[in-house]
Amino acid sequence: MDIDLARAWVKAIAVAVDQHKDHLTQLDSAIGDADHGVNMHRGFSAVTTALEGVEPDTVGAVFIKTGTTLISTIGGASGPLYGGAFRALGKALDTPAAEPLAFAGALAAGLESIQKLGTAVPGDKTMIDAYAPAVAAFEEQIRQGAGFAAAAAAAADAAEEGMRATTPLQARKGRASYLGARSVGHQDPGATSTALIFRALADTAAH
Ligand code: ADP
Ligand code: MG
Ligand code: MG
DSSP, rough: OOOHHHHHHHHHHHHHHHHHHHHHHHHHHHSSSSSSSHHHHHHHHHHHOOOOOOOOSHHHHHHHHHHOOOOOOOOHHHHHHHHHHHHHHHTTTHHHBBHHHHHHHHHHHHHHHHHHHHOOTTSSSSSSHHHHHHHHHHHHHHHOOHHHHHHHHHHHHHHHHHTTTTTOOOOSSSSSGGGGGGGTTOOOHHHHHHHHHHHHHHHHHOO
């Protein structure tokens, strides 16, 4: 993971969020307040603009800028959660180029940040249900000798599987939890945007 890949990844997330904005909002209209697509779009559009004007000299600086911008532009729960995760990722990568295992550790720091702030655990029907398996898959692939791109592809697959697995769950965190049993049968919006984030990483790393 180097500065160019970091920038390209964040840009690819912005493109994916733009393409899937309506879908994310639709999912949030079923079990939330119908703004997840709007929130993510506002945040990553601002990130794209914020990164245009800077020449970061570390991978971490790209992610810290991303996180800070998300926190200051997204009103919903996803702002501080994703923003904090990107800041944690950035703090762990104070280097112009990171080895895959160091990146795996940074992803884990991002997960820790989300869990510390939101106190969700796997199975609560949140972004954690996509993020946690993605981090585990990435690290496992690297430890088994896979390259960055293959590990990122495995992470994206795991995130999508985790995303789909949120459908039968009852939400225990966030707005969807207010619905109780009525949250069952709907895919979680945040798990869906997390899957987009990891698919964007896989696509970026493959090129
Ligand atoms: P809001 O719910 O404030 O409108 P968003 O709609 O942007 O914010 O984001 C909703 C998503 O945030 C949910 O689908 C869920 O994945 C995630 N989320 C909400 N609360 C938590 C939490 N405590 N921990 C982890 N993720 C959470
Ligand atoms: Mg919402
Ligand atoms: Mg909201």
